[in-house]
Amino acid sequence: MLSRAEADYDADDEADDDDESGEEDEDATPARPRIGVSEEDKARAMIDTSAFGNPHGSIVEGANGGNGTIVRSAYLGKEMQTSFLEYSMSVIVARALPDVRDGLKPVHRRILYAMNESGYTPNRPHMKSARTVGDVIGKYHPHGDSAVYNTMVRLAQPFSMRVPLVDGHGNFGSIDGDGAAAMRYTESRLDKVAMELLRDLDKETVDFQPNYDESLEEPTVLPARFPNLLVNGSQGIAVGMATNIPPHNLGETIDATCMMLDNPDVTTEELMTALPGPDFPTGGIIMGKKGILDAYETGRGSLTVRARCEIEEKKNGRCSIIVKEIPYMVNRNRLLEKLGELVRDKKLPEISNIHDGADRHGIDIIIDLKQNAIPQVVLNKLYKHTQLQVGFGAIMLSLVDGVPRVLSLKEMLHYYIAHQEDVIVRRTRYELAKAEERAHILEGLIVALDNIDEVIHIIRSSQTDGEASDRLTERFGLSKKQTDAILEMKLRRLTGLERGKIQDELNALREKIEYYHRVLNDPALVREIIKEELQEVKKKFDTPRRTKLSADAKDIDVEDLIADENMVVTVTKAGYVKRLPVATYRQQKRGGKGMQGVNLKDNDYVEHLFVASTHAYMLFFSTAGKVYRLKVYELPEASRHARGTAIVNLLPLAKGETISAVIATKEFPADEFLMFATAHGMVKKTSMDLYDRTRRDGLIAINLKDGDELISVRRVAPGEKVIMVSSAGKAIMWNEDEVRAMGRDTMGVRGMNVPPIARVLGMEIAKPDTELFVITEKGYGKRTPVSEYPEHHRGGQGVFTITMTEKKGLLAAMKIVAVDEEIMIMSEEGVVVRTPVLGISELGRSTQGVCVMKVADNDRVTAVAISSRSKKKRAGDKPTTDEDQIELLEEESEEGDLTESDIDEE
Structure with a gap:
């Protein structure tokens, strides 16, 4: 426990100490002149052993070292608590917070x-x-x-x-x-x-x-004859609390006050019909009414305030954004500096120039846009990155009888009305007293005028003023004030006209006195007076509302900053992803060799290609059974020749985890399903709405057994056929309703029974008039119409889709193809062969196939991808792409740099 020197001790003690310290003791060291308490005394006082024996921190006074210093021992924590409390109460009550009555x-x-x-x-x-x-x-x-x-x-x-x-x-x-x-x-x-x-x-x-x-x-x-606390608001930071009351329109606030005067039980919603929200002096737009309602009901609410901007189209076709009003308390000069920074840092590349158009008529900021800029997108970016949109945290804190309280709108109006009632009553009492005092004097003057001759005789026969006053009081029963007024009355008041004026004044005063008594005895009349006087103030000083209220409370989302346009998304086998606008391709002329779509590493190829909106989602399913979700605009935009960005830089993939399927979608309907297949033959059907959420480290898409991996994910519609092919050379086809819908975090059911040494190569949706293409490790393959495969129940081994021999090796890959497509076949050593489907023999189910690709003795086929699809659609096909996407695929197929295996409808 510490003790400290008491620096602010009593003045009497200080005088005594100074007297004693001024005398020198012969046996003592000469005393130094000191003012108050010396540094040495303070240091000694900081360690006072007597204080340790005082566990309750009580004050112990005594001499310290014989030098006359008064030492008081106390707990430092308790002393700090007391001192800080006194300081904080001073700040709260006498400095930082407004009074609820006058604001x-x-x-x-x-x-x-x-x-x-x-x-x-x-x-x-x-x-x-x-x-x-x-x-x-x-x-x-x-x-x-x-x-x-x-x-x-x-x-x-x-x-x-x-x-x-x-x-x-x-x-x-x-x-x-x-x-x-x-x-x-x-x-x-x-x-x-x-x-x-x-x-x-x-x-x-x-x-x-x-x-x-x-x-x-x-x-x-x-x-405070109007509710100033609401009209002008207040901002203040006290100790441990703060107030931030927004300003309001004078006329609207008075209307709300009058509404509450008429009905003290009025609801907040009813009050908001008169006072819909704050009205900032700088205008702007308040987005949404929930924050206003929260502030009015609870005393705390979060408002979003936007600048008022206009979009103006010029003659040259370009647009400009003109900022007419800015949010409350925003520094306009700093706002201009921030806009300049964003343009310099190329965060707003759509802006070509910024002008300061302020003059005596307004504070315009003119933002010129480039030729192809979309004004609303730029405006959303400005709202996101600058103070053209700010938050206003309303805290309706004020002093009520000296105590800080967070008040609702009704409570603030209640205390203001109570203050006004007190003001009216006190004013009426004051005016009543003045009126009664004046009436009393006038009554005495009338008595004197009615008996003027006798009054004059009494005055003339009296020796002094006091004698005259006493005789008048005794004769007419007048009071001291009345006799004084009679004695001071001027002679001109004796005329008949003056008597009439006095009588008229007295009559008027008696009417006022009667009115004042009615006011004091009738609270309803007091409230009527408050209403009348408030309406007078409104009539003289009301101004139109400046801040607009918008019912749209939507926050600025990143998506609002991105133009909604179609993008080409490519994902390569090696794991590179990119996006670029469809217009990049459509601007090229068609025919001849086409154009180069992407420069890839050796032996890499595009495995997934989509045309999707920037606002669509890309679902990346990994071999570990997880799903990762990104918006298309979150994918890196690259040039037509760029390879793209490695997907491991975008998704938190574990070591050895790769992407096995990609689905593009804009919505997650509950009546649409995804079909999953694993290498061990497990399948699962799950509603898409269960994947309408996201986590940084991915969601579990399917539970996998040890050693199993996810190999395929497809959208499936009711009535469609699912075909699975194993490395043992067998295929099984069954209806999708064989698998009931189940949850996301499940393992699924058996879709195909495969031997321990084999694995499922792939799963596809077998649509009518399509063919199943299979190829072995040694390059032997064939295509067979899906109509030749019998429909079974799920869980079987299936039927042979190719005759297996040791020379041709195990089955390596499968794909559902159409006759108007081209396929690309890749080997383990990186050899790639591109061939049209029509060039591959169409054979029966149990045939050996023909040589599609010559494979070296130490090499084997590992993958097959669809390269292109012609513009002519197959009969009975469910539409899967729009015309833009089909043309794009044609262009890419002519060069041979882009391939496609999965195209999903948005």
């Missing part, structure tokens, strides 16, 4: 009150701001002059305050972030609307308190 912090209230007391009102000339700041800090707010001046500057800025309370004359800063001129150059006075906050201040409507030195008094709160 002002102490410094704002003192500025307005000081200007009012000094006469810097709207009907007077502007006065130097330095004079106002001097009055404020000299009389009520003993803090830094720059802090007070900056606060007053903000009260005068129309882009900071929805209803400015100070009328500034001179440079009071700008929305670009320029600071105000020094206080010696600017002039200011109260704005007209500020007088409504101060109205009736002289009628004892609010309590007053002493100022910091108790030489003057200042109001604890202003009468």
Whole structure:
């Protein structure tokens, strides 16, 4: 436990210590002159052994070393807690948070009150701001002059305050972030609307308190004849809490207040018909109403505020984005700098130029776009990367009876109305007292006028004022105030006309007195008065709404920043992926040799090719039974000749894990299914909607046994036939309804029974009028119409699809083909043969096949891929590509660089 020297001890103790330290002791070391507590005393006091015997941290005082220093022992933690609590309460109550009744912090209230007391009102000339700041800090707010001046500057800025309370004359800063001129150059006075906050201040409507030195008094709160807390909002950071109340439209706020005056049980939704949302002085657009409703109901809500932008098309066909309004509290100059950075860094390549079009009519920012830029896409990017869209976290925190509370809209209006009721009642009592006092005097004057001769006789016969007053009181039963008024009455009041005026004034006062009594006895009448006075304020100071409210609450998604266009996606056997626009190919002339589509490594070829929208999903299924999901726009865009990016750089594939199937889709309907097949013959059918989610490390697409791997994934429609081929030379075909739909994290059922030494080579959807092409490891293959294969139940070994011999080797690959296609055959050594399907003999099921590819003794066939498909569709085929995709495939097939094995409808 530590003890510390008490530096702020009593003044009497300090005087005594100074007297004692001024005398020198002959036997002692000469005392050093010291002010307060010396550093040595402090160091000694930091280690006070007596403090260790005080487990509760109580104060222990005594002499330390005989030098007269008072030491007080206390727990450091408890002392810090007490000190910090006192500091935090001071910040919360007397500095950072507004009062719920007038919506002002102490410094704002003192500025307005000081200007009012000094006469810097709207009907007077502007006065130097330095004079106002001097009055404020000299009389009520003993803090830094720059802090007070900056606060007053903000009260005068129309882009900071929805209803400015100070009328500034001179440079009071700008929305670009320029600071105000020094206080010696600017002039200011109260704005007209500020007088409504101060109205009736002289009628004892609010309590007053002493100022910091108790030489003057200042109001604890202003009468605030309109709901300033909501109208101008408030921002403040206290200790452990903060407030951020958005500004609102004056007329709408008054309408909501009147609605609650009529019906205290009104709902938040009903209040929002009058007060639909915040109204920022800089305009803009609030996206969605949920954040507003949350803030109004709970006191906390998150608003999304966008700049108001217009898209203008020029004569040359190019477009420009014109920023008309920016979000509240956004520095326009920094916004321009950020736009310039994004253009320089080529993050917004669609922008050709940026102009600052600000003038006295507006704050326009003109953004010129390049020829082929899509304005809405560029605008979405601007919303994403700049402060053209910002979040506003509403925290409706204010002081209620000196206690900070987060309030709903209804609670804020309730406390404001309660304050106004108190103001009206106190004002009425004050005016009633004044009226009764005046009526009392007038009644005495009338008595005197009715008996003027006798009154004059009493006055003339009296020796002193006191004697005259006593005799009048005794004769007519008058009070001291009445007799004083009679004695001070001028002779001209004795005329008959003056008596009539006095009688009329008395009658009017009696009517007012009766009205004041009705007000004090009827709370409903008080609420009517509040409504009438609020409507007066609205009539004088209401302005149209500036901020628009949009029902669209959609957040800016990355997808909104990408133009929706068709892209060609290629995935090679070696695992390289890329995308590029379809227009890259369609702009080329057709015929002859075509054009080169991609430069690949030796022996590599395109295994998967799709034409898909940038907003479509690519599902990558790996041999480990996992599925990874990427949007097409997330794939790297490359040139026509580029190889692409290795897929291991895009997906977190484990060592030895490769991509076995790719599916492109834009939606995940529950009534469409994916059919899976593994090397051990397991199959599974799962609804696509179960894959409409994503994880960074992939989702389990199918559970696999040890040693098994996923080899194929196909979309399957009701009634379609599934054909599986094993390396043992057998094929089995069964209807897709043989497999019931099951969950994602399942193993599936037996689709084909294969011997332990064999494996399933592939699974395809056998459509009508197609053929099954198979090829052995030594290059012998054939094609057989799928109609020759009998339909079985799943789980069997199937029928022979080729006669196996030792010379021809095991079956190596299979593919469903059409007569108008070309296929590519690749060997283990990288030899690639491209041949038309029509060049391969069509043979029966149990035949040996013909030599399709000559394979060296130490080599073997490993893969088959479809190279191209003609534009003419096969009869009865389900459409799988659009015309663009078919033409693209034709172009690629002429060069021979692109191949295709799986084309799935989006």
